[in-house]
Amino acid sequence: MNRFLLPLGVFVLLAAVLAIGIKHSPDKGIIASPLLGKPAPQFALPNLTDPAHVVRSSDLKGRWYLFNVWGTWCGECRAEHDMLLQVHQAAVVPLIGLDWKDDDAQALAWLQQLGNPYESVAADRAGRTAIDWGVYGAPETFLVNPQGVVVYKHVGALTYQTWTREILPRVSRTTPAGS
Amino acid sequence: MLPEFGHFALILALLLAALQAFFGIAGPALRRDRWIAAVIPAVTGQAVMVATAVACLIAAFVGFDFSVAYVAQNSNTSLPLFYRVAALWGAHEGSLLLWIMLLALWSVAVAIGARNLPRHFGARVLGVLGVVSFGFLLFTLATSNPFLRLDPAAADGNDLNPILQDPGLVVHPPILYTGYVGFAVAFAFAGAAMLEGRLDQHWARWTRPWTTAAWCFLSCGIALGSFWAYYELGWGGFWFWDPVENSSFMPWLVGTALVHSLAATDKRGLFKSWTLLLAILAFSFSMLGTFLVRSGVLVSVHSFAADPARGIFILAFLILMVGGSLALYAWRAPLLKSSAGFELGARESFLLFNNVLLVIAAATVFAGTLAPLISDSLKLGTLSVGPPYFNPTFMVSMLPLLALLSVGIHANWKRGRLEDSQRTLLYTFVVAAVLGCGLAFGVYSHGKVLTPVAATLGFWIVLSSLVDPIDRWRRGMSVSRAVLGMTVAHIGLATAVIGLTTVQSFTVEEDLALSAGGTANVGGYEFRFLGVKPVDGPNYSAVGGTVVVTQHGAPVGVFEPQKRQYWVKHTVKSETAIKIHHGSNILLALGDDLGGGRWSVRVQIRPLVSFVWLAALIMAIGGALAASDRRYRTARVTSEGSEGLSARQAG
Numbered sequence: 001m002n003r004f005l006l007p008l009g010v011f012v013l014l015a016a017v018l019a020i021g022i023k024h025s026p027d028k029g030i031i032a033s034p035l036l037g038k039p040a041p042q043f044a045l046p047n048l049t050d051p052a053h054v055v056r057s058s059d060l061k062g063r064w065y066l067f068n069v070w071g072t073w074c075g076e077c078r079a080e081h082d083m084l085l086q087v088h089q090a091a092v093v094p095l096i097g098l099d100w101k102d103d104d105a106q107a108l109a110w111l112q113q114l115g116n117p118y119e120s121v122a123a124d125r126a127g128r129t130a131i132d133w134g135v136y137g138a139p140e141t142f143l144v145n146p147q148g149v150v151v152y153k154h155v156g157a158l159t160y161q162t163w164t165r166e167i168l169p170r171v172s173r174t175t176p177a178g179s
Numbered sequence: 180m181l182p183e184f185g186h187f188a189l190i191l192a193l194l195l196a197a198l199q200a201f202f203g204i205a206g207p208a209l210r211r212d213r214w215i216a217a218v219i220p221a222v223t224g225q226a227v228m229v230a231t232a233v234a235c236l237i238a239a240f241v242g243f244d245f246s247v248a249y250v251a252q253n254s255n256t257s258l259p260l261f262y263r264v265a266a267l268w269g270a271h272e273g274s275l276l277l278w279i280m281l282l283a284l285w286s287v288a289v290a291i292g293a294r295n296l297p298r299h300f301g302a303r304v305l306g307v308l309g310v311v312s313f314g315f316l317l318f319t320l321a322t323s324n325p326f327l328r329l330d331p332a333a334a335d336g337n338d339l340n341p342i343l344q345d346p347g348l349v350v351h352p353p354i355l356y357t358g359y360v361g362f363a364v365a366f367a368f369a370g371a372a373m374l375e376g377r378l379d380q381h382w383a384r385w386t387r388p389w390t391t392a393a394w395c396f397l398s399c400g401i402a403l404g405s406f407w408a409y410y411e412l413g414w415g416g417f418w419f420w421d422p423v424e425n426s427s428f429m430p431w432l433v434g435t436a437l438v439h440s441l442a443a444t445d446k447r448g449l450f451k452s453w454t455l456l457l458a459i460l461a462f463s464f465s466m467l468g469t470f471l472v473r474s475g476v477l478v479s480v481h482s483f484a485a486d487p488a489r490g491i492f493i494l495a496f497l498i499l500m501v502g503g504s505l506a507l508y509a510w511r512a513p514l515l516k517s518s519a520g521f522e523l524g525a526r527e528s529f530l531l532f533n534n535v536l537l538v539i540a541a542a543t544v545f546a547g548t549l550a551p552l553i554s555d556s557l558k559l560g561t562l563s564v565g566p567p568y569f570n571p572t573f574m575v576s577m578l579p580l581l582a583l584l585s586v587g588i589h590a591n592w593k594r595g596r597l598e599d600s601q602r603t604l605l606y607t608f609v610v611a612a613v614l615g616c617g618l619a620f621g622v623y624s625h626g627k628v629l630t631p632v633a634a635t636l637g638f639w640i641v642l643s644s645l646v647d648p649i650d651r652w653r654r655g656m657s658v659s660r661a662v663l664g665m666t667v668a669h670i671g672l673a674t675a676v677i678g679l680t681t682v683q684s685f686t687v688e689e690d691l692a693l694s695a696g697g698t699a700n701v702g703g704y705e706f707r708f709l710g711v712k713p714v715d716g717p718n719y720s721a722v723g724g725t726v727v728v729t730q731h732g733a734p735v736g737v738f739e740p741q742k743r744q745y746w747v748k749h750t751v752k753s754e755t756a757i758k759i760h761h762g763s764n765i766l767l768a769l770g771d772d773l774g775g776g777r778w779s780v781r782v783q784i785r786p787l788v789s790f791v792w793l794a795a796l797i798m799a800i801g802g803a804l805a806a807s808d809r810r811y812r813t814a815r816v817t818s819e820g821s822e823g824l825s826a827r828q829a830g
């Protein structure tokens with residue numbers, strides 16, 4: 001056998017491993033967030049639609065929720081909005097919005113114009129909560145379980161596929177139907 | 180308009196890269212002179228177009244154009260100009276653009292240098308570079324376009340990732356990438372030689388300065404990254420064997436082997452097929468690093484925004500480039516014959532050992548980096564590989580390498596007459612052993628088994644490297660830059676060895692319990708704790724401790740470590756205080772309130788840690804000296820075919 005073929009052979013094996021590795025990576029979460037499996041960062045921020053009240057992470061314990069990071073300056077968020085309205089209509093899991101580094105008036109106008117899919121929206125004007133959550137760019141969506149642990153993270157606009165394949169199975173596995 | 184213009188420039192660059200690749204490879208193969216003549220304009224045009232694209236993106240950052248998604252995601256109206264420009268490479272898309280621009284700059288440099296090369300060969304080198312450039316441009320345009328618009332435009336941006344708002348970001352990626360990309364040149368020379376089906380000693384001489392230059396940049400880039408993590412990010416260490424760090428270290432190890440193997444090919448026409456393989460491998464590791472970092476198959480502390488679609492593209496590109504070049508290698512390498520022989524004690528043997536050991540080191544790092552991925556793919560469970568694996572396995576190949584280095588530099592080419600330098604070697608070894616043991620048992624007191632061994636080897640390299648140059652200098656003979664560079668680089672390596680040995684063996688870590696006014700002694704320093712006071716931060720409240728450090732009564736400094744409570748996250752973060760004193764890094768962290776006015780204070784003293792980064796700088800200076808040696812500049816070949824295996828280099 002030609003010994004000069006050896007490097008090629010080793011490389012073919014390696015490429016196969018990498019190909020398998022990449023096939024597996026999507027179900028690990030596109031970016032395996034360091035938060036996965038860890039308690040969701042706590043926050044207490046003014047409610048966008050009702051500034052007198054505060055949206056508190058501690059009030060959300062005991063039930064599933066989707067934590068969606070958005071902003072009116074983010075184009076992908078507009079594209080994502082229809083999907084969020086569908087999630088809202090499905091009424092399976094509540095959406096908690098994090099309005100990231102945004103102008104309150106613009107954000108309210110956006111919700112009025114496009115419809116409000118959120119149960120409540122926390123206004124993160126300084127962007128500190130987004131840093132705590134390790135947000136790289138909007139939109140990003142986190143699924144948090146009743147124990148307050150982040151179980152899934154989606155980067156970019158939420159898609160129907162992610163909703164049916166990743167989020168619904170996780171929520172319905174532990175919540176009996178109808179509750 | 181400007182972002183569209185930039186996008187268009189990038190598309191033009193892609194087309195020009197395709198032309199460069201086609202004319203560069205097909206021209207010499209079909210002997211079309213006009214095609215060959217078109218290669219250099221294509222290189223220049225591509226560089227101009229890429230520079231235009233970069234300028235457009237910088238203009239978007241400087242002018243706060245938040246209608247560009249990448250700008251909106253990575254900058255903000257309050258971000259200073261300095262960071263707005265550096266934000267260009269603050270995330271994935273821009274980093275790729277930087278990669279492409281550096282490749283274009285290397286290509287232009289090669290095109291200028293190619294005037295000294297035979298026409299066909301020069302065209303082929305640029306053709307291979309065109310293929311690489313085409314692949315990365317296509318990748319950027321298809322999956323990572325930095326010029327995508329936001330509709331509607333953002334009022335303000337997201338800001339640059341806070342940990343990247345640091346001067347380290349401004350310099351570390353460009354220098355590291357220059358090194359990474361630089362190995363593309365060695366790869367292109369290897370590709371051209373294989374396309375030509377011929378490799379002579381001139382080939383090695385043309386390739387050497389480019390490879391050494393890339394190696395220098397890579398050395399500096401890796402050290403800067405380590406320095407940044409230690410000082411600015413406060414990760415509490417200087418090397419973590421993290422997949423991203425390993426991805427830059429593997430090309431460095433293979434590149435180091437290549438630099439040495441090229442020396443043997445240049446001087447003696449030996450190891451031709453081996454040198455080719457190393458040239459392919461060094462760049463393959465650079466591309467593999469890109470794949471590992473970008474595709475998200477490995478999770479690391481650096482975790483860049485990753486995307487499987489990008490991963491699949493890079494994997495396909497990797498298979499085409501690396502698989503293609505290795506197939507070409509399997510076909511062409513058997514044609515290359517090295518006729519020259521050498522004896523066991525000759526310098527060639529030592530270079531061979533050097534190569535084998537460095538490749539083994541790279542392979543062990545590679546195995547450790549990929550082991551979690553392999554075990555995951557084969558469903559063997561999740562595996563975590565860390566310093567307990569890397570540190571000992573790396574030592575296994577490094578210690579013999581260091582020992583052989585000191586002997587090898589005294590060996591002659593071809594003949595194994597080490598007897599001539601036996602006495603020099605013995606004397607330097609004895610002095611080194613005294614120094615090494617002195618360091619291990621005298622200056623510091625509680626070493627490990629390998630401490631005196633590694634320290635001795637480090638000192639031996641310094642002494643042994645200096646013997647010949649000093650001897651020549653005393654006899655009034657000139658020392659060529661190549662020899663001087665080699666000596667300096669080897670001393671750099673020795674500096675790293677001494678630094679690493681000292682840090683690994685003599686780092687003192689102690690948790691103290693101190694009440695206000697209390698003192699403690701650790702590692703020869705006295706620590707006087709003055710108590711704590713509250714501190715208010717922008718988004719946290721903290722307690723700040725004050726510790727006065729003295730050594731035998733002489734002041735060293737006042738340390739003010741903090742313990743911060745972040746309001747939003749309700750998490751506690753320790754803010755360490757670091758100072759350097761006589762080469763030792765003293766790090767203080769405030770621990771828990773133990774009650775009764777007593778606090779726990781963690782003390783870490785890392786001696787000579789700065790040597791590790793200094794060493795990389797010394798190595799790079801050595802490399803730069805060697806690459807600028809006269810013999811590389813005078814090697815002008817005018818006509819095709821006049822060079823050949825008959826050309827003998829006396830040296």
